[in-house]
Every structure is written in C-alpha cells, then in structure tokens.
Amino acid sequence: MNTTAAPYMHDLGRGPAYYLRLAAACLLLAALSGCAGWGAREPAQLAPAPLPPEPFALNSFELQENTDVVGRLRHTTIQAEETLLDIARAYDLGYDEILAANPGVDPWTPPTGRRVMLPTAHVLPDTPREGIVINLAARRLYYYPPAPHGAPRRVITHPIGIGREGWATPLGRTKVANKRAAPAWTVPASIRREHAAKGDPLPAVVPPGPENPLGSHALRLGWSSILIHGTSKPAGVGMRVSHGCMQLYPEDIAPLFDAVPVGTPVTVVDQPYLVGLGADGLVLEAHEPLHPAAATRRETVVTGLIKAAIARHRVADTAHVDLSLANSYATGQAGYPLPISVGAPAIDDYRAALPAAPLLPTPQATPVGQGDWYVDLGRFKSENNARRLVAMLIHQGPPIPAARQPQDGQYRVLAGPYPSKTAAAAAVRRIKRDLGETGQAIRLAPTVALGG
Structure with missing residues (x-):
C-alpha cells in the first residue's frame, strides 16, 4: 500500500x-460542459447579528408605489473559512455582483472577520412589470407573478448566469413555450464539436442527473435552443458562462419552475445603468456594460436616465442631482444602488451605516x-x-x-x-x-x- x-x-x-x-x-x-456553461455557514454556532431595523427579505418583495428599488443593502462578516461564493449563494447573489461590491477581496480566501458588502437592493429594470424580465448587464432575473384581486403585487428576483462571448443571450421579447422537470439535454452539434476539440467529448444526449448541465428543471423559451434552467455548476451563476441560456441556482429554479405558467411573457434587456427613486431619494445602479462605450456616451446615457426618472416621479429638477457623483458611480460600476442627490453621503460613510444581515446558511453542502x-x-x-x-x-x-x-x-x-x-x-x-x-x-x- x-x-x-x-x-x-x-x-x-x-x-x-x-x-x-x-x-x-x-x-x-x-x-463549458453545459447549455450554459454546493463549506456551510452555521449560524447556530455564531453570535447572532444585530437585528436590522425592518424585516429581512431575501428575494421576494412587495412592489411599493412610487419607487423603483426593492430590497435593502446590508453587510455580513466572513466566518471561519467561508468563501465569497458561499456568502453569495447564502444571500442569493451572483459571482460577478458580489465581487463588484467587494473589490480587492479574494473570492476564495477572504480573511476571517472581514466585513462583506451584500448588494441585496436592486433598481428594477425600465420595462413593463409583467412576466419575466431579465437584465443581462445585472445578471439578474425578475419575475412579476399575477396578483389575486386586491392583493399587493410582488416581484421575485434571482441571479443568473448568461451567455459568454461568442454565445450571447438574445435580447427582445419571447415567452415560456414549455416546461420540463428532470430534463435530458440533447447536445447541439456545435457544442459537441467544441468539447471534442478540447479533449472532452460529450454524448449526443446527457440524461437527467447530477451531471446534467440543465439541472433539475428547465423552461424552454420561444427562441430556438434558449432556456431558463438550473445548473450542475452553481459556482458559475452570476457570470457570463453559458452557451446563451440563462441558468439559476438549484434552489431558485425549482420554485420558479412551479410558479411560472407556460405562455408567460419574457423580456430580455441590457441595461447597465439604472436610475430610480427609493428610500434614499434618486439612486444610480451601475454594472459593467456588455458592450463598453466611450465616457462621453456613458455620461449622455446617465444624464438621460436621470431626467427620465425625475419626470417619471415628478421630483425636484436636475439642480438637486449631483451629476459629477452620478458619473463617478457609473464609472465605478459597484453594481448596487447609490444615492446621487446633492449632499448625499460619501460612499464609505454610506456603506458604514448599513445594517447587518442575519446570518444565513449556504445551501451548499x-x-x-x-x-x-x-x-x-x-x-x-x-x-x-x-x-x-x-x-x-x-x-x-x-x-x-x-x-x-x-x-x-x-x-x-x-x-x-x-x-x-x-x-x-x-x-x-x-x-x-x-x-x-x-x-x-x-x-x-x-x-x-x-x-x-
């Protein structure tokens, strides 16, 4: 031996x-093996975090009148040998968004005790609030379920993996054409050729199971070969990793699959800059664009979005918006809403005042x-x-x-x-x-x- x-x-x-x-x-x-391309947090063993000033909601929010922002920014602290991926999954965040919110933090070996920003607030995309809406720039899906008569409307949001370079996720409007639990994956010829060239041949059909890239459930859209599905590789959620499909964590795709009926409209947009009205006044959320533009073009776009939000909510004129601050945030691409009104606190002061999130266990075993x-x-x-x-x-x-x-x-x-x-x-x-x-x-x- x-x-x-x-x-x-x-x-x-x-x-x-x-x-x-x-x-x-x-x-x-x-x-790369799929259509798109589980350390555990143990809160019972830890000192409880201070209670936030209002109830904590993870990914389902009531839509309020005259606001474009759902959720609230919070922070947590690295426990033992957690990775940022553990924390991202515990709080239903994607890889890219938790890295953007915590620049300079090693995703695999963050130091124990390090404070971590949780980008758990989102400016809703500028689209009709119906069906499924996907913002590729934010790597995020929003589902607006039908509300019973007299009940408040809600939105459910989850991070997603999207198409990588050369396999872009399409933009536009389509619908959920059909649904399949425990789907088999019929591998497209182009993907089989790609894998064969890398010395990783794939069968013509991958049966249901833990290695199936489609995960446990799939929603087929009206676009050829494009699905919203689970994944066998949760670490890629929140990144540009797929062959055009949109993939969710296993714990997210199952309830979404149950909730979304066939025929639900699906709108896919690319909105890297989002301006809306929230509890902090006018805010700007900026993500890295899929297609970068010159600074002058970015400033023009951001100014136009600010004007549109002011008109939409009939708030004070642009003299009360710090355009220099807004453009600075657009350049920084932190990926979460930041106040842009004149006199808004500095970003470090704003982050320092955020409440702690309750400690949540990661679904990863x-x-x-x-x-x-x-x-x-x-x-x-x-x-x-x-x-x-x-x-x-x-x-x-x-x-x-x-x-x-x-x-x-x-x-x-x-x-x-x-x-x-x-x-x-x-x-x-x-x-x-x-x-x-x-x-x-x-x-x-x-x-x-x-x-x-």
Missing part, C-alpha cells in the same frame, strides 16, 4: 494574481467521499494557496471532496476519497481539465489520510 508520494511543489512563484486568474478560468471551464483512494495534488509552502485550491475543488460542479493536511511545515492537498483507483484516476483527469492542476492517484491508510 502506497502511503507516500513524491513531494512536488505547486505554489513556487505563484502569487495571488495567478490564483485569481485560475479562479476565473476554473469557473469558465466548469461551465461540503462534499464527502468514501474509500481509500485519493488524488494527491502536491504540497504547498503557503497555507493560503492550499486553502484556495481546496475551495476551488469543493466548488466545482459536481463538487470534489478535498482537504489540506499540514505536513512537515507544508500543506498537502488531497482530493477524495474515492472507492477505487479507476475513480481516482478519472478525478485526476477532470481536475487537470477543469483547473489545470496535476495530481496522481494514491492509496492511503485511513490514519494517514486523516493525518495520523
């Missing part, structure tokens, strides 16, 4: 920038394997680099069990366990394909695997 492996180093000369690039690459590669075969991914001088690789493995789709193990002043990363050498070898190939990391299949006694 082989209980040792030649110590090969994986972090020599690799700084944080390398692993940030690897993070982006692994999420993109993880998404730490993967557990069985057996005595592992993939040895080497030893790292840096514990942070070992932690980062473990987090990436756990957030693959389907997730890969992994752990770091202190050993002789270094940190060994093991993926697994697996029940057989064949299964471990398959994991070696998958990790190489998805993450570019080289490993070897080894068999370990339980005491060795556990560090005994």
